[in-house]
Amino acid sequence: MKKITLFQEFMDRLWKKCVKIVYILRELSSDVSFLLHLISLNKLAVMYNKIMKKTSREEDLVENSWWSMHSPFIRPFDGNHLLYIGIVVLLFIILFRFREQMKSRAKTVGYIILAFSVLQQIFLYSWYMIEMRFDVSESLPLHISRITSLLGIYYLITNNRKVMDVIFFFSLFAYGSFLYPQRIYEITHVIGISYLVNHAITILLPYYAYFAYGYRPNFQSFKRAYVVFFFYFWFVYFLNPLIDGNYFYLKYRPFFREWPDYLYVPTVLIAVLFGFYFAYRIVKRISKD
Helix, strand or coil: CHHHHHHHHHHHHHHHHHHHHHHHHHHHHHHHHHHHHHHHHHHHHHHHHHHHHHHHHHHHHHHCCCCCCCCCECCCCCHHHHHHHHHHHHHHHHHHHCHHHHHHCHHHHHHHHHHHHHHHHHHHHHHHHHHCCCCHHHHCCCCHHHHHHHHHHHHHHHCCHHHHHHHHHHHHHHHHHHHCCCCCECCCCHHHHHHHHHHHHHHHHHHHHHHHHCCCCCHHHHHHHHHHHHHHHHHHHHHHHHHCCCHHHCCCCCCCCCCCHHHHHHHHHHHHHHHHHHHHHHHHHHHHC
């Protein structure tokens, strides 16, 4: 009987220990399950936050697409590009249609062009101040189109023929920009509108000078413009690396991106020289006819 009693006591203690172990395991299992649950919820929360942030960025981009510097650029010959070209062609047709009236109203038309030019400058540099904190790598008036705009304002105020010489040949770059736009915003963007006004005036201003004042470039005009371009090119070439700039698109090249500088630089200088001279010869031939 004593042995049975001892055995029963042993079994009772063993059972109690087993029950205790099972209870502990149940508690641990509950804790592990809770931790796993937290981890899974945390993962879901992280995923949710990422999705919401992405959605928020996309919504902000859509909402501020007329202003944000992160708005998409246009692609050559997409809808925005063709619209840009169409508007400039339409403005040229209007200018050509009323070319006779322009002679008697040259000053009035000049004041209107001047007003648009000044407003364009205000919009452009206000955007750079507010949106980009006037980052010198992009905001300085050192793109050739911006220099031409400033020269255009000076010409409209002074009617200086020598300034128009430079504008005439520098405006050739605006044709290139319209045919193959680089890093240009859509037409609904504030800088897209600025681009349109800037380049439309740059392209049409020599025609205005011709219709209103009979301006024609000569060989001296060609030489003067190329000398100005030559010094401008070397100035931005050495300045760009110092400020991480892209003036004259020397950092983000539209063509020959893989070429080393010792090939690209002389190619650009020679191509511009021949381009300027070719434009001069065309005008001279038209003037003779």
